Amino acid sequence: MKRRDFSAQLGLSALAAGLPGLALAQGGPIEGKHYQKLSQALPTTPGKIEIVEFFWYGCPHCYAFEPAIEAWAQQLPADVSFRKVHVAFRANVKIHQRMFYALEAMGKEAQVRGAVFAAMHQQGQALDSAKSQADFLSKLGVDPAKYQDAYNSFGVNTKCQQAEKLSEAYRIDGVPSIGIGGRFLTSPSIAAGGERLPETEGGRRALAVSDFLIQRIRKP
Numbered sequence: 595m596k597r598r599d600f601s602a603q604l605g606l607s608a609l610a611a612g613l614p615g616l617a618l619a620q621g622g623p624i625e626g627k628h629y630q631k632l633s634q635a636l637p638t639t640p641g642k643i644e645i646v647e648f649f650w651y652g653c654p655h656c657y658a659f660e661p662a663i664e665a666w667a668q669q670l671p672a673d674v675s676f677r678k679v680h681v682a683f684r685a686n687v688k689i690h691q692r693m694f695y696a697l698e699a700m701g702k703e704a705q706v707r708g709a710v711f712a713a714m715h716q717q718g719q720a721l722d723s724a725k726s727q728a729d730f731l732s733k734l735g736v737d738p739a740k741y742q743d744a745y746n747s748f749g750v751n752t753k754c755q756q757a758e759k760l761s762e763a764y765r766i767d768g769v770p771s772i773g774i775g776g777r778f779l780t781s782p783s784i785a786a787g788g789e790r791l792p793e794t795e796g797g798r799r800a801l802a803v804s805d806f807l808i809q810r811i812r813k814p
Contacts, residue, residue, distance in 0.1 A: 623806050629807060632765075632777055641673065642674070642675045643774070643808055643811050645674060646678075646679050646760065646773040648678075648680075648769050648770065649679075649769050650769050651680070651693070651694065651711060652714055654715060655770060657711050657714075658797070662801060679760055686722050689721075689723065691754055692754060695750045696744035696745040699747065700741065700744050702736055724746075728742055769781075772800060774804055774807040774808065775808070777811065778807045778811075780800050780804060782797045783796060785803045
């Protein structure tokens with residue numbers, strides 16, 4: 595989902611599978627067509643290739659992409675780290691961003707993420723206030739008082755500010771997007787290379803491009 599739309603609402607073998615014909619015919623993904631190279635590399639943890647998924651709980655494309663990227667992330671090698679960064683393109687999205695980082699601070703985010711996505715995309719719940727979030731999360735075993743404390747904490751403020759800075763550094767204008775090693779950016783829409791693809795295929799291509807770029811970063 596592009597920023598402007600918010601106001602409306604795996605290895606080289608995986609590459610060949612994810613980009614039919616492209617890997618063999620053209621030697622792999624093309625910079626500027628299937629991925630973007632950052633003008634200036636960002637600092638990352640030494641010895642690790644950092645993968646960052648930029649997303650929003652309320653984005654239907656992020657919801658569709660979630661099963662694929664989670665399965666992919668669970669099989670990444672030891673030299674690759676993965677984390678999610680919740681964007682906040684507008685005021686009510688900032689409320690969801692705070693929910694993400696409050697849950698993360700409590701060690702509950704991964705446990706309840708599926709239920710949060712389902713509530714927003716299947717049950718039509720907006721979860722657009724701290725109280726509505728606390729009421730919903732209490733049914734999932736999250737202590738509402740502790741949640742409110744986390745939601746309003748200095749630590750969550752800091753995490754939200756860091757997320758904003760990283761989103762700006764990667765020049766994120768839509769989600770889901772994938773930052774690779776502080777050097778590259780792709781997404782299901784970018785990896786499609788201008789083709790109109792089913793959502794699942796666009797996601798598969800984005801992960802295949804990410805695999806390709808991980809291999810590229812490993813090269814001396």
